[in-house]
Amino acid sequence: MSYLSDIFKNFSARPDTEDGVFSEDEVRLANRNSGILLETLDHDITPTGLHYLLIHFDVPRIDLTAHRLEFGRGFDAPYSLSVDDIRSLPQQTLPVTLECAGNGRTSLSPRAHSMPWGMEAVGTSEWTGTPLAPLIERAQPGAGTIEISFTGTDRGFDKGVEHAFGRSLTLEQIASMDVLLVHAMNGQPLLPQHGAPLRIIVPGWYGMASVKWLKTIEALDSPYQGFQQVSTYRYRDNKNDSGTPVTSMRVKSLMTPPGIPDWITRQRHLQAGPVTVSGRAWSGDGADIVKVEFNDSLGWQVARLAPSKGQYDWAKWSIEWNPAPGEYVLNCRATDSNGDTQPLEPRWDASGFGNNAVQQVDVFVDDA
Ligand SMILES: Nc1nc2c(c(=O)[nH]1)N[C@H]1C(S)=C(S)[C@@H](COP(=O)(O)O)O[C@H]1N2
Ligand SMILES: [Mo]
Secondary structure, rough: OOHHHHHHHHHHOOOOOEOOOOHHHHHHHHOOOOOHHHHHOOOOOOOOOOOOOOOOOOOOOOOOOEEEEOOOOOOOOEEEEEEEHHHOOOOEEEEEEEEEOOOHHHHOOOEEEEOOOOOOOOEEEEEEEEEEEHHHHHEEEEOOOOOEEEEEEEEEEEOOOOEEEEEEEEEHHHOOOOEEEEEEEOOOOOOHHHHHOEEEOOOOOOHHHOOEEEEEEEEEEEOOOOOOHHHOOOOOOOOOOOOOEEOOOOOOEEEEOOOOOOOOOOEEEOOOOOOEEEEEEEEEEEEEEEOOOOOOOOEEOOOEEOOOOOOOOOOEEEEOOOOOEEEEEEEEEEEEEOOOOOOOOOOOOOOOOOOOOOOOEEEEEEOO
């Protein structure tokens, strides 16, 4: 390692946590990675430009016609496919809700020094592509294969370690989770920021598994050692913990904040009288949402639930609310078919992953 590389690695060292005011690093990340606007939660399918973004390094510049997906090392029958080849395979379109594992990070104290998500890192798209499992079978994973790795075109440094963004899944996970190799989002070719020309979608898992700008698929006979799996996406009580892997999305719900906002604080204002409050609820592992409750600080009430379009996308909930003038803190809380319910308080995590605590919306209600 050269002298200059060592200096770079020290320079790129970062504090583990932050409290209070946002650091320059966090503000810079927030300007690059946008979240959904909560007032647009009502769309079953999030309009493409409103889908959240999480890009660790740079959006790579890829020649879309020359790009080939390689089924390489570890396969007995390696081959490669162009985007057109993939378009000519059997096609499937799946509505899938994606959420970033770091969503809700800023409500932890202290918070991890990373992308400062409030609660907006979620969205639902109709993803079109071809099922991944048959393509892997065709490449014939070598004897002793235990995992398949997925590597993107993007490279960068994290904690001084240079790597390409990558993740792995077991063969069983690929088959049982309907993993799709996709080239289109909401009927249009993938946009550069969402992984053009190819990505995978891993329904039910937090977004980090859905590798964008996919370039290489390999068959491994020992556990994958990629940085984003071994060193990043793990639940930990402290940074020295080896932790447990971050996988499926925890049960969660959000509401469209009712009324009209204050420009800067986003606090809500509305007039007394009946109003419909609505929002979304989702969970991982294909679990269904079985209940959503709403609380205007006077007690929990069960909301109406409309079924989702598919197995892996969010459900819509709604409830009539008829507030008297006053100041309210509104909450919503979902329960899934595994019997898991959102906690009232976040559980702390060293990296700020998996915070599914209930949302709080401050509302001021005036005389009609
Ligand atoms: N190659 C690559 N894939 C990636 C990422 C990345 O930085 N590089 N970010 C991951 C994370 S953490 C999330 S939450 C999702 C976000 O997908 P989106 O930006 O299309 O919403 O992409 C995942 N796939
Ligand atoms: Mo993420």
